[in-house]
Amino acid sequence: MLEKIPRIKLANLPTPLDELKRLGNKYGFKKLLIKRDDLTGFAGGGNKARKLEYDFADIIRGGYDVVLTAGGIQSNHARMTAAAACKLGLDVKLVLGGPDFKKYEGNLLLDILFGAEIRYLVNDDANDHLTFEMNKWAEELKNENRNPFIHPIGGSTGLGALGYVKAMQEISKQLDDSKVQIIMAVGSCGTFAGSILGAKMFLPEARIIGVSVSRTSEAITQRTKEIILESSEILKQKISLDEIDIECYDEYFVEYGLITPEGKKAILECANLEGILLDPIYTGKAMAGIIDLVQKKTIDPDITTIFLHTGGLPILFSFESEFNELAKCKKFYDNVW
Ligand SMILES: Cc1ncc(COP(=O)(O)O)c(C=O)c1O
Secondary structure, three states, X not given: OHHHOXXXXXXXXXXXXXXXXHHHHHOOOOOEEEEXXXXXXXXHOOOHHHHHHHXXXXXXXXXXXXXXXXXXXXXXXXXXXXXXXXXOOOEEEEEEEEOOOOOOOOHHHHHHHOOOEEEEEEOOOOXXXXXXXXXXXXXXXXHOOOOEEEOOHHHOOOOOOHHHHHHHHHHHHHOOOOOEEEEEEEOOOHHHXXXXXXXXXXXXXXXXXXXXXXXXXXXXXXXXXXXXXXXHHHOOOOOOHHHOXXXXXXXXXXXXXXXXHHHHHHHHHHXXXXXXXXXXXXXXXXXXXXXXXXXXXXXXXXXEEEEEEOOOHXXXXXXXXXXXXXXXXXXXXXXXX
């Protein structure tokens, strides 16, 4: 059934499954792997490309002429939705929110390059406020005889989550041993939900573990189950939620959008030991979670562990002030050669 669901090609797939040897050795892992979904390629890469392949097939089929979505100031989802809209010849409107800003940097800069029109809620990134504004804007567009499509925050729908059902199929083909633990950052829950459902179908021995960047474990469990149900209905899969264990940790963030000391350390270790770039809001926290969970023995270092790198690199460029004290840079003026 999965193969029958329409999708358009946005991502370069399969993404590599590589080993993090030096980082793995440091923390005692027998095998620590990285699934490079930061390398999905389209518009700077990241997990959202897999979801948007399904969502935009639906948007095109529905004959919409403008796409609206919403998120925080550095939303990767907003950036990738804007890029997909460009590729498919649609207009894009973004409702973003967060602290006031002086510079267009990181994803916000890319949103502009992709021609997005933005309404910005200063000092407010509450999901219901962003959604309210987005719905209001869609009504205005309808009154102008436009046909707007509202893409929810994070793009986490049952349809989009199929991107991660398919990703689990992809990983199953890349592995020799299917007894693995796969760990990822969790925001709006679509990636996590798709991965759990996909693992049930293609990697039944896998343990899927989420690291929250914004919500409590209870809230994540509830939303993840809703998305799993939606996706399984699309796939006409009979699924009993009682059989599904949702394992998600919510102690690795303080507030959405803020960097943590542990996340910062994980970013630096990954960069220095592996040449791999993580971001402060999502993947840095997921890696901090992996490091802590193995030290606490919540995860077994003898089982092959896969870090799902979900992207987010543009965000790093908006956190320059967190790292510039590390610069080893000497300036030379007025050189005479
Ligand atoms: C880089 C990155 N990683 C992880 C996530 C979390 O994915 P989801 O919203 O599907 O839970 C996001 C979502 O915005 C993201 O941008």
